[in-house]
Amino acid sequence: MAMIERKDCIRALTAHPTTTLAALADELSSGCEVRWTRLPQAGLGLLRLSDGAFHEPYYLGEFPLSVCGVELIDGEGRRAAGAAQVMADDAALARALAILDGVLAARFAGWERIAVLIEAGVSLRAEEDRRRRIMLASTRVDFALLSSDENAGDADED
Amino acid sequence: MGYVAIKGGGNAIAGAAAATEFLRTNQSLHDAAAQPLAINAVGHQLCRLVDRIVSEGGVYHPTYAALAIKQSLGDALEAAFALRAWRSTMPRLTATPVLDTSRMRLIRRISSAFKDIPGGQMLGSTPDYALRMLRMELLDESPEIFRAFARDWLKGFADDVDADLPDSFPKVMDALRAEGLLPPVDKDRIREAFDITREPLVFPVPRSAALATMARAETGSLLAMAYTNMRGYGDIHPTVAELRVGYLPLLLPHPVTGELAEIGEALITECEVLAMYGADDNGGIPTFGIGYGACFGHNEVKAISMAILDRALQKGMKDGPSNPSEDPEFVLLHVDGIESMGFASHYKMPHYVTFQSDLDRLRTTQSKAGASQ
Structure with a gap:
């Protein structure tokens, strides 16, 4: 099973329906004590960009953001720290992702099921990326400059 | 709101909201198979309008932008207003580092x-090289x-x-x-x-x-x-x-x-x-x-x-x-x-007192002008 880095897990997991993630998080944390290190909360984040002309920082606007942090303690007393920040107005989703993050990081029981979800999510995102890249590849343009050749401009046509 | 010197009108205002909802739903009177607009359909098939709303509302939430378009009957300014109003109810949690x-x-x-x-x-x-012909x-x-x-x-x-x-x-x-x-x-x-x-x-x-x-x-x-x-x-x-x-x-x-x-x-x-x-x-x-x-x-x-x-x-x-x-x-x-x-919309609100003042001044000015002629 090919694993991706922890920093890339949110993108892979959020390719799945929220209900799937919440159900798995509930199931995997049922044998654990769950302590909040940061209560699930929905709010906004501010997007700070570097402008393309002078590389000055500015704020483009806001985005929905939900956050949560947990400490998981399993039946053997092992502890795991999990946390999530996700671009969504859904605190319950952040809670589920934080639990999955902790279970996966500490390899608690059932972590392989999260890895399977991640692997499937990576495939779903790759398909999405491919559709976008097809939009680029299929519209690549090479305009010809006007010249004495009256057929100029059709050079890139099949 | 000092110059909106009125009270009452609650029933009419509630009626106006109901009349707007009637406009949104009255397709069903002529079409038994009429369906409410799916938010997902708005998001996909009117995506350029959604893009405007997330931008002008100032918060990137395409789903709520589609909802705002639906509830405002497609009025882009009202939709952006609703989205920005929603953002004003939400706490600011953080800012990203400077991204490029x-x-x-x-x-x-x-x-x-x-x-x-x-x-x-x-x-x-892009529509850049397309003929702007109705399909x-x-x-x-x-x-x-x-x-x-x-x-x-x-x-x-x-x-x-x-x-x-x-x-x-x-x-x-x-x-x-x-x-x-x-x-x-x-x-x-x-x-x-x-x-x-x-x-x-x-x-x-x-x-x-x-x-x-x-x-x-x-x-x-x-x-x-x-x-x-x-x-x-x-x-x-x-x-x-x-x-x-x-x-x-x-x-x-x-x-x-x-x-x-x-x-x-x-x-x-x-x-x-x-x-x-x-x-x-x-x-x-x-x-x-x-x-x-x-x-x-x-x-x-x-x-x-x-x-x-x-x-x-x-x-x-x-x-x-x-x-x-x-x-x-x-x-x-x-x-x-x-x-x-x-600002433009506020001119629709009752300005009875301020306009009464304008009327009084004009009449006084007219009578003085008439008296001097």
């Missing part, structure tokens, strides 16, 4: 300055054909159709800067970004305030301001160095590891323009003037207009405005759709 757009997942990239740019030009989805076949569109098109379109490409595309594309501006054709990046000029949602615009304002204000401005207002410069009340004469549309990965530090992690992505449009070249203030070689525009969603007219105005405002801030589009106060205080629409 070099890793955008592009769906369109063009330059009008150069035929050949590193990585190539890709038109993506009458959509009047009674077949659901089967509708569903089949996307599937068949994807099937038409070989698996390796995108094999020669790079993962990221270099910026045209970077190449020009490397050649010494653009003003150098002045690191001393880089300061903390101005937050227009927390601080009032008290002039003079830094450029970051201007960029943030224009990024959530109303598209038509921004276009009108930029158009004055294009048509003759200005001398920017822009050339689009690069226009990019794509999905920007949003990154925040992971709360446990501290490593930057992707939390989602936002569709944005970004444009850099080259303007007339000018002399260097410090006696160096002349370089092109440059302007920058960006906004949430796919909205090229807005990004280009913003880039032109950015350049015009730089000029106005440096030398003093010589036309309206170079005047920061004139531009930045009049391009917000929610504010300008609110």
